[in-house]
Amino acid sequence: MIGKGIRVEGLEEVLGTLKNQVRLIPFRTLTGMIAGGLTIQRRAQNLVPRDLGNLRASAFTTWSKGAKNTAPSFSNDHGDASKLNKEHTQAVAESKASLSTNEILHPEVEVGFSAFYALFVHEDMEAKHLNGKQAKFLQQAVSQGMPDVIKAIETETIIKESD
Amino acid sequence: MNPVTVDIKDLLVEKSIGEWGTIKESVWGIFIGKEPDNPTNTITLYDTPGVVGKQFDNKRHFFHSAFQIRVRSIDYLDSYAKAQACIKALDRYGKFQVEPNTSYDNIIMEDEPLALPEDSQGRTIFVTNGIAYRREIA
Numbered sequence: 001m002i003g004k005g006i007r008v009e010g011l012e013e014v015l016g017t018l019k020n021q022v023r024l025i026p027f028r029t030l031t032g033m034i035a036g037g038l039t040i041q042r043r044a045q046n047l048v049p050r051d052l053g054n055l056r057a058s059a060f061t062t063w064s065k066g067a068k069n070t071a072p073s074f075s076n077d078h079g080d081a082s083k084l085n086k087e088h089t090q091a092v093a094e095s096k097a098s099l100s101t102n103e104i105l106h107p108e109v110e111v112g113f114s115a116f117y118a119l120f121v122h123e124d125m126e127a128k129h130l131n132g133k134q135a136k137f138l139q140q141a142v143s144q145g146m147p148d149v150i151k152a153i154e155t156e157t158i159i160k161e162s163d
Numbered sequence: 164m165n166p167v168t169v170d171i172k173d174l175l176v177e178k179s180i181g182e183w184g185t186i187k188e189s190v191w192g193i194f195i196g197k198e199p200d201n202p203t204n205t206i207t208l209y210d211t212p213g214v215v216g217k218q219f220d221n222k223r224h225f226f227h228s229a230f231q232i233r234v235r236s237i238d239y240l241d242s243y244a245k246a247q248a249c250i251k252a253l254d255r256y257g258k259f260q261v262e263p264n265t266s267y268d269n270i271i272m273e274d275e276p277l278a279l280p281e282d283s284q285g286r287t288i289f290v291t292n293g294i295a296y297r298r299e300i301a
Contacts, residue, residue: 124290
């Protein structure tokens with residue numbers, strides 16, 4: 001401190017760090033969205049009706065340049081493993097291609113299930129399922145998991161002292 | 164505040180899409196939450212997961228209340244046409260109020276009818292989904 005004025009030393013350094021942090025926020029938004037997407041995926045997988053576990057295994061989370069659960073292991077008890085594998089690869093590829101490649105201005109993440117019967121199980125409100133399993137498993141996961149998604153994005157975009 | 168299906172049911176009855184809870188075979192019966200075996204022609208409504216939030220005053224809630232309409236009939240085209248009639252009757256319905264404390268801003272039907280596998284009696288089933296944007300009023 002000098003005289004009546006106040007001089008803060010190191011301000012330029014702080015502003016420089018802040019600028020770098022702000023520059024990183026868009027990239028971190030996508031990181032947070034991916035984390036949020038994976039939370040939704042896990043929630044949905046917990047609600048999915050289970051027979052052989054193939055529907056559960058067919059869940060995926062994608063963004064334009066990446067994906068999670070690209071090579072799940074499908075049971076072949078009904079002879080469907082080959083079809084499920086092929087369609088999973090195709091669904092993940094189509095999902096990635098449909099998302100914005102501008103991950104800074106338009107970050108997008110998609111959560112889905114590739115099994116060919118996923119839509120019918122999801123939409124059949126009259127089907128009987130074991131306790132804790134249900135139709136509308138993805139819709140329910142999104143509905144209940146939104147606070148987790150927002151928190152994941154907030155966590156990633158917060159300006160961190162350590163950076 | 165009613166389950167959204169109750170208010171949607173009233174709109175469908177008002178628009179003569181079907182009759183509430185009827186077992187008459189000559190008309191389309193409208194039901195909520197459970198599709199009965201009879202009559203043959205049914206429209207069943209389900210409350211599905213939606214979103215609840217708070218308005219700016221942080222006191223009253225707003226709701227994005229989701230619902231599903233499930234239409235069943237022997238004839239494929241009859242089922243499809245009835246599902247389309249439901250969509251047409253509800254989509255972009257606009258503002259209305261339901262006593263005692265609910266204000267609807269709009270209803271949006273989200274998708275075209277989806278054919279599900281036939282039931283055990285060979286009846287065709289179509290489903291379609293919608294969201295009602297509504298809030299509590301003082």
